[in-house]
Structure formats: structure tokens, C-alpha cells
Amino acid sequence: MSDLVIKPSRGLGGEITLPGDKSISHRAVLFSAIAEGDTAINGFLNGEDTRNTAKAVQAMGIAVEGLGTERLVVRGKGLDGLTEPSDVLDLGNSGTGMRLMAGLLAGQRFFSVLSGDQYLRKRPMARIVEPLRRMGAIIDGRSQAKLAPLSIRGGALKPIEYDSPVASAQVKSALLLAGLYASGATSVQEPSKSRDHTERLFRFFGLDVKEEGTTVTVRGRQRLRSPGPLDIPADLSSAAFFIVAASIVPASDVIIKNVGVNPTRTGVIDVLLQMGADITLDNQREQAGEPVADIRVRFRKLKGVRINGSLIPRAIDEIPILAVAASYASGKTVIKDAAELRVKESDRISTMAAELRKMGVNVSELPDGMEIMGRDMLDGAVCESNGDHRIAMSMAVAGLAASGDTVIRDIGWIDTSFPGFERILRQAAYS
Numbered sequence: 001m002s003d004l005v006i007k008p009s010r011g012l013g014g015e016i017t018l019p020g021d022k023s024i025s026h027r028a029v030l031f032s033a034i035a036e037g038d039t040a041i042n043g044f045l046n047g048e049d050t051r052n053t054a055k056a057v058q059a060m061g062i063a064v065e066g067l068g069t070e071r072l073v074v075r076g077k078g079l080d081g082l083t084e085p086s087d088v089l090d091l092g093n094s095g096t097g098m099r100l101m102a103g104l105l106a107g108q109r110f111f112s113v114l115s116g117d118q119y120l121r122k123r124p125m126a127r128i129v130e131p132l133r134r135m136g137a138i139i140d141g142r143s144q145a146k147l148a149p150l151s152i153r154g155g156a157l158k159p160i161e162y163d164s165p166v167a168s169a170q171v172k173s174a175l176l177l178a179g180l181y182a183s184g185a186t187s188v189q190e191p192s193k194s195r196d197h198t199e200r201l202f203r204f205f206g207l208d209v210k211e212e213g214t215t216v217t218v219r220g221r222q223r224l225r226s227p228g229p230l231d232i233p234a235d236l237s238s239a240a241f242f243i244v245a246a247s248i249v250p251a252s253d254v255i256i257k258n259v260g261v262n263p264t265r266t267g268v269i270d271v272l273l274q275m276g277a278d279i280t281l282d283n284q285r286e287q288a289g290e291p292v293a294d295i296r297v298r299f300r301k302l303k304g305v306r307i308n309g310s311l312i313p314r315a316i317d318e319i320p321i322l323a324v325a326a327s328y329a330s331g332k333t334v335i336k337d338a339a340e341l342r343v344k345e346s347d348r349i350s351t352m353a354a355e356l357r358k359m360g361v362n363v364s365e366l367p368d369g370m371e372i373m374g375r376d377m378l379d380g381a382v383c384e385s386n387g388d389h390r391i392a393m394s395m396a397v398a399g400l401a402a403s404g405d406t407v408i409r410d411i412g413w414i415d416t417s418f419p420g421f422e423r424i425l426r427q428a429a430y431s
Ligand code: S3P
Pocket: 022, 023, 024, 096, 167, 168, 169, 170, 171, 173, 194, 195, 316, 317, 340
């Protein structure tokens, strides 16, 4: 278990280059595996979560070259090219890996078992098991298949029209992947729009995907064709730590290069702009069907806001770092409609409240969010990762503008999504 010691920063500066997008990296490997032909993926996130997805694909007979680097070549074998894995597929800490993989496996005529670490084995799986069973997959698991390990015996599926109770890109993507193995059109409707990387990447692989409001439909048995090189932009969720850091540490001025700015992900930028942040998007362009920009951020004192409704799915992974921004803002910030945070890598409402309190912040927990009273300066403290990469990184950023040193314990978790975080942070914050 290693610790990270954060000293107060006198301002972040320079150009920052970050690792590839996690959501797109998972999908790039999965879709390449069932495409016809070889796909070169550049900017693949070489983190534990996405490596586990690539290893699972290898365990089903797909050659993946370059694993352990950011440049992969996946030798796809088409829709029916996967073979039965000889062992349990271990998705580690990744909810996205497990849920998307379950959707893909539901369409395979073989037996498979999915498992993960102690945190992933506590996260809800009924949200995918129930609709995948309705499509005809035979799935079992712990606690009436509410929890992993899950066993799956897939095959030819029936299409469904699914009205999802949660706005979840993992649920939507699992069902759309299963829908490729169904005899007819599968559609998923969600209460508000979750990230649409699956829809965009399906199109990049040549599939016909229909979208109407918050309903997405895909016809079964469409063949994916390897596109040209698939260049993955940097992860906005990783950039968010630096966007907030530069916003709260006086004298900061940074440019974060080549970041994905898909509108279903940019809730964090919208919220920070409402808080008064100084953020500009430059050099906007498109890459592999995704909008990309360079993001410039300069320090500016923030003010408290209300974060709720359809903003929540567009900022779901950034609520912990937004809670840090709120802790340094003037006045009160209220976060509502975010009960989903309780079933992420940790219960992010209670873990963030507990860690911020250690730094002297006045936080009250709500069933679906929190209320935070901002302060000019937080107190350095000893904080815990709680087995959650985003909590560890959020508290590190909180430490940059605090009085005295902040220690983050057990920072190994950061490697699930952001290898190189400490090096990049040190370079931006102290040089
Ligand atoms: C993800 C979807 C989100 C997000 C997760 C990645 C994805 O979860 O929290 O980190 O890649 O599909 P839900 O949309 O299921 O809430």
C-alpha cells in the first residue's frame, strides 16, 4: 500500500497530455474483437480496468497485440469468432468491463463466468441480468444473480424494447451489444441521455444505429467492419482533476491537450462554468466520431451552485471532483438526483462526505446527493482512497490548495483509470 503526499501548490502551469478515454478504450477493444479484420487502436488507456477487458477478449481466442502499451492491434474474427474461455473472466474493479462483457457474452453459444474484485462483487448486476434474461440468455449468479460472479450461457437472442429505469450507459451498451445477436431490432430507452460512445463507435464500425430522443435502436446480425486507425482522445474524466485543480489553485494557467468533449460527458465543464470558472475550448475537431478539443483553464474564484436533473448523468464520474470544487467555492452547493453515486466503485456520497470532513468542510449527506458549504482554504489531512480511484485523485487535488500537507493512503487504485497521475500532477503543480 503506498501513500501520496500532496504539498500546497503555488499554481499549475504548462501543457498537459493525459491518457486515453476509459469508456472508449473498453468499447474499442470489444467492438474490434467482433469486427471483421484488424483494428489499430491508438491512445488506448493502459490502465488496469481496460487491460482486463483486453485480456478477457484474448481469453476468447482474439489476438490483441501491444497489450501493456497505448497502441494495440486487435485481430477481429467477426460476430461469431469468439471461443469459449477456459477459465473465469476476471474484470477486476471495472463495472463497465463486467456489464458490457455480459451483454456480449449473452449472444455467444458458449458458457462463461464473469468475476471481479471485492468491490465489483458488491455492485448491482440485476440491472443487466434481468433484461438479458428477457432476451433469452441463461444467467445465474450470487444472491439470485444480483451479484457477481455471474455465469452466462448465451445464444441466439430475442430482441426487446427495454425501458430502462436508470440512465446508464453500461446498461444501454450491454443491451445494444446483445442486440447484435438478436433476430430483429433491439431498442433501449432511458430516463435521460447517458454517454453515447457505443452509438458513435458502432457507427464508426459501419453499423446502422437509430436514435430518437433518448431511445436507441440497433438491428441484429449487422456486421462490424474494421475502420481505419481508431484514435482515442484523452479522457475528460481524467482531465477534470486538472480542470478543477487549476480552478482552485491561485495563479494557475494550464492547457490540457486533445481531450474528448462529447456533449454527453461535458456536464463537468457546464457546472464549472456556472460556478464562474475560466475555461475555454480551443482547436475543436473530430476524431473517431468523437468531438475533441484543447482545454485552457485559468484560476478564478468559484461560487456555489445546484447540480441536479439531466446534468447528473452527464457528470456522473465527476461529482467527487466537483464536490472538491464546491468545497473551495463561496456559498453553498447542492447536489441532488445522484443516488447512482452510491453504487459506484465506492458509495461516493458517503466516502466524499467523510473525506472532505477530514479537511474541515461542512458537508451534509442527502439520500441522493450532498450539500457542501465552501471555504477559502481547507486543512491538510490524512485521507483514504476507500478502494476508489476517483476518491483518491479528488482528495489529492483538494490537497493542492489546502494549508499544510495532505496524505492520500493506498493510492494503487489510481492505476485502474489513470496511470501516471502522480507524475503528471507533480509536473503541472510544482515545476
Ligand atoms: C461508463 C458509464 C457510467 C460511468 C462509468 C463508465 C461507461 O456508468 O459511471 O465510469 O463507460 O459506459 P453508468 O452510465 O452505467 O452510470
